[in-house]
Amino acid sequence: MAVSGIGPYDDGNIFARILRGEIPCRKLFEDEHALAFHDINPQAPVHVLVIPKGRYVSLADFTARAPAGEIAGFFRAVGAVARELGLEESGYRALANAGPDSHQEVPHLHVHIFGGRPLGPMLVRRAEG
Ligand code: AMP
Numbered sequence: 001m002a003v004s005g006i007g008p009y010d011d012g013n014i015f016a017r018i019l020r021g022e023i024p025c026r027k028l029f030e031d032e033h034a035l036a037f038h039d040i041n042p043q044a045p046v047h048v049l050v051i052p053k054g055r056y057v058s059l060a061d062f063t064a065r066a067p068a069g070e071i072a073g074f075f076r077a078v079g080a081v082a083r084e085l086g087l088e089e090s091g092y093r094a095l096a097n098a099g100p101d102s103h104q105e106v107p108h109l110h111v112h113i114f115g116g117r118p119l120g121p122m123l124v125r126r127a128e129g
Pocket of ligand 1: 107
């Protein structure tokens with residue numbers, strides 16, 4: 001179910017629980033700023049999530065509040081994971097949902113990395129555009 005709006009950080013969200021080690025994940029990468037793991041419900045042959053270690057709901061929240069080193073570290077991790085996955089040549093899509101219109105389900109910032117097949121158009125087309 002999508003989050004109902006972009007609100008304050010909820011320490012009970014599933015990615016906060018993964019970061020605290022309360023529930024497992026299929027970890028791919030970890031450093032001081034970021035954790036990357038396989039999505040539990042993959043929508044492409046490669047579907048990985050990269051999350052910052054800090055308590056941020058969305059990209060806007062992260063880029064407004066995080067120190068510059070944390071922002072740089074997180075985005076370096078996104079790039080490093082895509083490279084490590086061997087997706088640079090074939091290509092991939094990186095996507096971050098935020099808020100109800102995007103259907104964000106987990107209110108902790110995460111970047112999806114999709115790859116492993118041609119990914120089709122960026123968005124589902126609707127009559128209204
Ligand atoms: P979003 O809709 O952008 O908030 O994406 C949330 C993603 O988290 C979905 O693709 C879910 O399949 C994924 N997800 C939810 N719970 C877990 C979990 N425990 N481990 C890995 N991925 C998860």
